[in-house]
Amino acid sequence: MSKIPFHDLSRALKEMQPQYLEVMSQVLSGDSLIHGKQVSTLEQKLSEHLGRSVVTCANGSDALEIILEVYEIGVGDEVILSPLTWVSNAEAVIRAGAIPVLAPLDERTGLIDSTRLSSLITKRTKAIIPVHLYGQMVPMQPILDLAEEHQLIIIEDCAQAFGAKQKGELAGTCGHAAAYSFYPTKNLGALGDGGAMAFADPLKAQIAKEIANHGQSKRDVHQRLGRNSRLDTLQAAFLLENLKHFDDWQAKRKSLSDRYRKLLANISTLTLPYIHLNNESNHHLFVIQTAHRDALKLYLNDLGIQTAIHYPKTLDQMPHLKQTTRDLTGGSSICDRILSLPLYPYLKEAEVDQVYEAIRAFFDSSSVR
Structure with missing residues (x-):
């Protein structure tokens, strides 16, 4: 792999x-x-x-x-x-x-x-x-x-x-x-x-x-x-120079994002990016959510698949930003669930498939059922 x-x-x-x-x-x-x-x-x-x-x-x-x-x-x-x-x-x-x-x-x-x-x-x-x-x-x-x-x-x-x-x-x-x-x-x-x-x-x-x-x-x-x-x-x-290629790069991002969405749709324990009505995303990131985020991230990393977290902490959880006068209304646990998958114009379709196969294998394992 x-x-x-x-x-x-x-x-x-x-x-x-x-x-x-x-x-x-x-x-x-x-x-x-x-x-x-x-x-x-x-x-x-x-x-x-x-x-x-x-x-x-x-x-x-x-x-x-x-x-x-x-x-x-x-x-x-x-x-x-x-x-x-x-x-x-x-x-x-x-x-x-x-x-x-x-x-x-x-x-x-x-x-x-x-x-x-x-x-x-x-x-x-x-x-x-x-x-x-x-x-x-x-x-x-x-x-x-x-x-x-x-x-x-x-x-x-x-x-x-x-x-x-x-x-x-x-x-x-x-x-x-x-x-x-x-x-x-x-x-x-x-x-x-x-x-x-x-x-x-x-x-x-x-x-x-x-x-x-x-x-x-x-x-x-x-x-x-x-x-x-x-x-x-x-x-x-x-x-x-990059503006000349922007539309082509956007089309590639959308195609890869759509591929992720189609492949990952059959994993019921995974939450895919939600798109608000009337929104047309530019597909900057493909961010999934799962209660098993940390284990999945480690599993993918061991296979050589890099992921990221945008972002691991909310602003109110950063000690040096306690100058905020009001805390986060209602609190949030989203930072514990989000995981960004590889997505950029030069990513290959075969690599998207590889990421999917690895995620499917992780959720098929008995340890996360």
Whole structure:
């Protein structure tokens, strides 16, 4: 039995090497490694794709922090967010001086339960950050209704959701702003760190652009307190090249995800990813749930099949994040059950079959009956 990595970037790099070398050659023959034309071209293409004003930045974490700064969310403000997410969500809120308020989860999906947020809203609530986890979007209408009623800012975390849709609307186009990550393993990834912000209001986008470049509106004209959070020219060039292949890679992800779903459907003790009505996942991750998660993970690892857990702890279970003023509503046990299976465009169908056969053998054994 051959080993199956959870995510093998070397496969993509091998196939794309000629294109990447050409991209590097073009950048090296230019005269700007920072603020090169590829950066502005990428922002334009992303703006056209999303129908929003897009500003690139150094990474997805910076994107969240800058957006909070743009909307002047700070000391004493409360921000509602998911407890099941990458730690940068809480970090961004706390660094802004605001207070993370952790929302209840939909245990089927790992997404926040958008129908149970009204009780969390106080006079200090300033924003909600819906995290579109695993490639599927949080049901947005209840959140949009709350935002309108209470004058809240909606910041979509689209780090795992570029290309996902809900009722035909792309992730990141429902709220006031959105943060994207271009970490190499994302559906649209760079060959290093990278991020972007999308805004419904072009004036807010301009403020974000200035903040990300030391507060400059133009060279040596510093209008506000800023930082250094620029996407470099080379990474922008890589992203432009990867955009050309995005639709093909998405089709492969969907095909492999559908194959998993069809094969694993006959294992009754396994819970497959739940898809909300009207959602079109971008198939970033294929996350199953089982009460035997730890044993299954060890069993697969012994066979050379790598898996991952997104995420092993909720934010309220992390000791250094006890600055949250309200605990997770109702509690959650989902972190004990979730397991992410290998899923990426260069995964082979035969490898999906191999993963399935191993999982079936595990559940067929007497020890888990």
